[in-house]
Amino acid sequence: MPEVICSKDNKKIKDVVKLINFSKYRTKKGLFVIDGLRICLDAVKSNVDICEFIYTSKSRVKNEDAFKEISILANSQYEVSEDIMKYLSSTVNPQGFICVCKMLDNNINIDKINNRGKFIGLENVQDPSNVGAIIRTAEALGIDGIIASLDCCDIYNPKVIRTSMGAIFRIPILYCNDMILEIEKMKRLNFNVYASVPNCRALSIKDISFNNSSFVLIGNEGNGLSIEVIKSSHHKINIPMFGKADSLSASMAAGIIMWEMVNSK
Secondary structure (H helix, E strand, O other): OOEEEOOOOOHHHHHHHHHHHOHHHHHHHOEEEEEOHHHHHHHHHOOOOEEEEEEEHHHHHHOHHHHHHHHHHOOEEEEEOHHHHHHHOOOOOOOOEEEEEEOOOOOOOHHHOOOOEEEEEEOOOOOHHHHHHHHHHHHHHOOOEEEEEOOOOOOOOHHHHHHHOOHHHOOOEEEEOOHHHHHHHHHHOOOEEEEEOOOOOOEEHHHOOOOOEEEEEEOEOOOEOOHHHHHHOOEEEEOOOOOOOOOOOHHHHHHHHHHHHHHOO
């Protein structure tokens, strides 16, 4: 029988709140939280290790088939009140399903990459909505993986997970201590390395034939890529713009670049 929890002061509820709110605590525990019916089912389909399944009586009855599918794989189950679900959920109208999952084993091992593939690099991209959207677009377009600097937003941030729509379960992602070192590794594997910059004097992405060994870097929302990363890249590239706006959001720029990468001839 599942444990029934009716108090916000319950130790389990306090632990889940810490996992939701604190990146360091998630890393320490090796766990993260997902919230919502669809994302929980995506986790099941993607063979994510579900440690704890938290739900309300109302959601269990309303979504009986989904409940059975998730509960079979969950190590522990907890039924909570509607008030506690609202307390835990980051959505206005909670769907009544939350899972605590083990962190994913989908890291990229650059040393084992062959010299083919199309990868995106993220340096200091801070907005969780941008990171989530980039992950979602990358997975949808068939990008082979994402390499992110440690100062990027944590992929287990609830907003990243929600915006990615489950794509974090399916695309390889590597967080690296030293982006310059990773760039040098990609160069040794004969990858062409491109730095995306807001500079009209850079090469237009429309004039580039992205081959099957391409690594494109996207920078911080306000400051762009660091000078060191730009200097370490083979080429500086730019998205041509014809309106009065002088820049695009990181996720929009990444989406346009990735489209060109996979459709390049």
